[in-house]
Amino acid sequence: MLASQIKEEGRNPRYLSTLKLPEKVKVTSQIDEALAGAEIVVLAVPSHAMRQITKTINPLIKQKVVVLSLAKGIEEGTFCRMSEVVEEELRSRIKTKIAVLSGPNHAEEVAQNIPTATVVACGDIKIAQFLQRIFMTSWFRVYTNDDVIGVELGGATKNVIAIAAGISDGLGFGDNTKASLMTRGLAEMIRLGLVMGARRETFAGLSGVGDLIATCTSRHSRNRAVGERLGKGESLAKILKEMRMVAEGVRTTKAVYQMALRHGIEMPITESVYQVLYENKNPRDCVEDLMKRGATSEIK
Amino acid sequence: MLASQIKEEGRNPRYLSTLKLPEKVKVTSQIDEALAGAEIVVLAVPSHAMRQITKTINPLIKQKVVVLSLAKGIEEGTFCRMSEVVEEELRSRIKTKIAVLSGPNHAEEVAQNIPTATVVACGDIKIAQFLQRIFMTSWFRVYTNDDVIGVELGGATKNVIAIAAGISDGLGFGDNTKASLMTRGLAEMIRLGLVMGARRETFAGLSGVGDLIATCTSRHSRNRAVGERLGKGESLAKILKEMRMVAEGVRTTKAVYQMALRHGIEMPITESVYQVLYENKNPRDCVEDLMKRGATSEIK
Numbered sequence: 001m002l003a004s005q006i007k008e009e010g011r012n013p014r015y016l017s018t019l020k021l022p023e024k025v026k027v028t029s030q031i032d033e034a035l036a037g038a039e040i041v042v043l044a045v046p047s048h049a050m051r052q053i054t055k056t057i058n059p060l061i062k063q064k065v066v067v068l069s070l071a072k073g074i075e076e077g078t079f080c081r082m083s084e085v086v087e088e089e090l091r092s093r094i095k096t097k098i099a100v101l102s103g104p105n106h107a108e109e110v111a112q113n114i115p116t117a118t119v120v121a122c123g124d125i126k127i128a129q130f131l132q133r134i135f136m137t138s139w140f141r142v143y144t145n146d147d148v149i150g151v152e153l154g155g156a157t158k159n160v161i162a163i164a165a166g167i168s169d170g171l172g173f174g175d176n177t178k179a180s181l182m183t184r185g186l187a188e189m190i191r192l193g194l195v196m197g198a199r200r201e202t203f204a205g206l207s208g209v210g211d212l213i214a215t216c217t218s219r220h221s222r223n224r225a226v227g228e229r230l231g232k233g234e235s236l237a238k239i240l241k242e243m244r245m246v247a248e249g250v251r252t253t254k255a256v257y258q259m260a261l262r263h264g265i266e267m268p269i270t271e272s273v274y275q276v277l278y279e280n281k282n283p284r285d286c287v288e289d290l291m292k293r294g295a296t297s298e299i300k
Numbered sequence: 301m302l303a304s305q306i307k308e309e310g311r312n313p314r315y316l317s318t319l320k321l322p323e324k325v326k327v328t329s330q331i332d333e334a335l336a337g338a339e340i341v342v343l344a345v346p347s348h349a350m351r352q353i354t355k356t357i358n359p360l361i362k363q364k365v366v367v368l369s370l371a372k373g374i375e376e377g378t379f380c381r382m383s384e385v386v387e388e389e390l391r392s393r394i395k396t397k398i399a400v401l402s403g404p405n406h407a408e409e410v411a412q413n414i415p416t417a418t419v420v421a422c423g424d425i426k427i428a429q430f431l432q433r434i435f436m437t438s439w440f441r442v443y444t445n446d447d448v449i450g451v452e453l454g455g456a457t458k459n460v461i462a463i464a465a466g467i468s469d470g471l472g473f474g475d476n477t478k479a480s481l482m483t484r485g486l487a488e489m490i491r492l493g494l495v496m497g498a499r500r501e502t503f504a505g506l507s508g509v510g511d512l513i514a515t516c517t518s519r520h521s522r523n524r525a526v527g528e529r530l531g532k533g534e535s536l537a538k539i540l541k542e543m544r545m546v547a548e549g550v551r552t553t554k555a556v557y558q559m560a561l562r563h564g565i566e567m568p569i570t571e572s573v574y575q576v577l578y579e580n581k582n583p584r585d586c587v588e589d590l591m592k593r594g595a596t597s598e599i600k
Contacts, residue, residue, distance in 0.1 A: 103480070104475070104476050104479030104480055104483070105476055106474070106475060106476055109474035109475065109476045109477075110476065112474075114473055114474040114476060114477055115473055115474075115476070115477045115480070115587060115591050116474070116476035116477055116479075116480050117476075117480035117483070117484065119598050125597075129595075132595050133595070136595055138588075138591055138592060139591065141480070141591055141593075142595070143596060143597060143598040144595075144596075144597045144598065145597065145598045145599055146599070147599070173414055173415055174406070174409035174412075174414040174415075174416070175404070175406060175409065175514050175517065175518035175519075175520060176404050176405055176406055176409045176410065176414060176415070176416035176417075176514055177409075177414055177415045177416055178513075179404030179416075179510050179511070179513040179514035179517075180403070180404055180415070180416050180417035180441070180506065180510060182509075182510070182513055183404070183417070183504075183505060183506050183509050183510035183513070184417065184506075186504060186509060187504070187505070190504065199599075200500070200501070200504075201500070201598075201599055202598070202599070203504065204483075204486060204487070204490065204500075204503065204504050204509075205483060205487070205598045205599070206480065206483050206484075206598065209482075209483050209486060209504075209509055210479050210480060210482070210483035211479070213478075213479040213482055213483070213513060213517075214475050214476055214479035217475065217479075217513075217517050218475035219475075220475060287415060288438075291415050291438055291439065291441055292438060293441075295429075295432050295433070295436060295442070295444075296443060296444075297425075297443060297444045297445065298419050298443040298444065298445045298501075298502070298505045298506065299445055299446070299447070299499075299501055299502070299505070
């Protein structure tokens with residue numbers, strides 16, 4: 001229904017509805033039609049839908065297809081990264097190459113050809129370079145990286161810190177507060193990443209710091225917006241009820257918090273966001289608790 | 301004259317003029333009076349004034365004084381960091397300990413007790429911890445670091461990237477553009493830092509990413525404001541004439557650009573800012589040139 005409407009109007013009435021779609025884009029709601037003959041399959045779905053989608057496409061894709069995931073989340077319960085979900089479900093297709101794309105890429109701006117940069121990561125750097133050639137334009141600059149774990153974890157965990165940054169905004173704190181929270185949040189993201197096998201440098205890149213900045217400082221960010229409303233005193237239930245699009249960070253916070261517990265990683269900001277979201281803690285008390293922690297070094 | 305006015309009114313009519321100064325603050329324009337018996341000397345002066353000030357205080361300070369520099373710049377011509385200037389000028393005082401403080405700390409907000417974090421660096425970590433105890437409050441959270449080079453270079457070089465971010469704002473680009481520029485700017489800061497002996501991790505901290513974020517995204521930042529006006533087509537001469545306070549980044553850009561040339565470090569964003577500031581290059585052409593550079597990896 002939505003597909004036929006998009007086909008007719010040449011635009012999507014639900015998302016970015018003023019954007020005229022290029023004529024080369026073929027719209028279909030039939031997954032076998034979408035996949036027929038595809039050499040690259042781009043999975044742009046919410047994280048919680050990734051497993052079901054990959055199960056569905058498994059029998060329909062070619063042996064040598066390249067699969068590119070754009071999802072930024074961690075699967076609840078399993079703590080799988082999105083490329084791990086894809087790999088598990090498509091594992092019978094041994095020649096399938098899985099890559100991920102992440103970065104400071106608000107769709108609202110990319111759709112308007114506003115200059116931006118992004119990163120494509122794949123364990124096989126040749127595949128990353130192949131996708132770089134495909135997606136690079138004069139306004140969309142693609143970098144490569146071979147650290148899939150780091151790129152995916154950055155994209156997912158930054159949403160937790162974006163909720164914290166939003167809470168700070170909602171409470172009326174300043175630019176100093178937010179920059180401090182983001183930086184100490186990045187330190188948590190790195191600690192988790194190192195334990196999971198990511199490289200530290202990746203978090204200083206587009207999928208780490210870059211996406212963190214774009215998410216924490218932009219009016220386009222849904223995760224920051226959730227935080228801001230929490231900071232102003234609204235309940236999570238009310239906020240989620242009124243949002244049509246997914247704020248991945250709400251789910252990701254639970255997953256990251258549980259991963260931190262399991263691995264014994266100190267993540268005080270993540271823990272605070274978890275307590276606000278799931279244990280009804282007062283946001284203002286969280287900020288106070290964070291400021292009152294023992295004196296420490298930046299570099300432990 | 302200003303000093304007596306501040307003493308009389310209990311506030312500084314020129315800077316943060318609505319702020320009531322604490323009664324414990326003693327105001328003087330006599331440098332020997334300011335230094336008499338001091339155990340800690342805090343140097344909060346513009347970078348270009350640092351050498352003259354330290355020359356002046358050299359005969360007046362105690363042998364065992366701790367000197368803390370807040371300046372964020374690089375000396376023109378010599379390419380000295382501020383702590384190097386201090387060390388050169390006070391070198392006869394061999395027991396003097398030199399530390400630096402840097403971070404996402406807009407004075408406008410710190411003065412209002414808005415929560416923020418900062419980092420104090422000293423080669424002697426015990427001195428850093430001593431200053432941490434002195435400056436830490438429930439709204440000003442101090443971390444320590446022993447990487448003086450990294451902390452100082454972060455604080456100085458981020459001003460160059462802030463001008464670039466401002467230019468992007470002035471040209472009307474988006475949140476994606478700015479986050480991308482900041483991230484690739486950080487990559488340049490790190491490349492320079494590593495050659496100069498800094499640690500990579502420091503740039504992911506409060507004096508690197510933290511200060512970069514606070515400077516590039518805040519209405520309080522003079523460097524970002526200079527960039528924004530350049531992006532809108534104003535001339536540098538006109539902008540500087542109308543600013544009362546120092547935009548350190550204008551001077552720092554020249555120093556950093558020359559350091560990059562000397563050491564053969566690739567710093568395309570810094571080079572672009574240099575060309576806009578000193579060679580009259582059109583800002584819009586710079587963005588285009590940056591986007592059109594050859595395809596590359598994040599991690600070379």
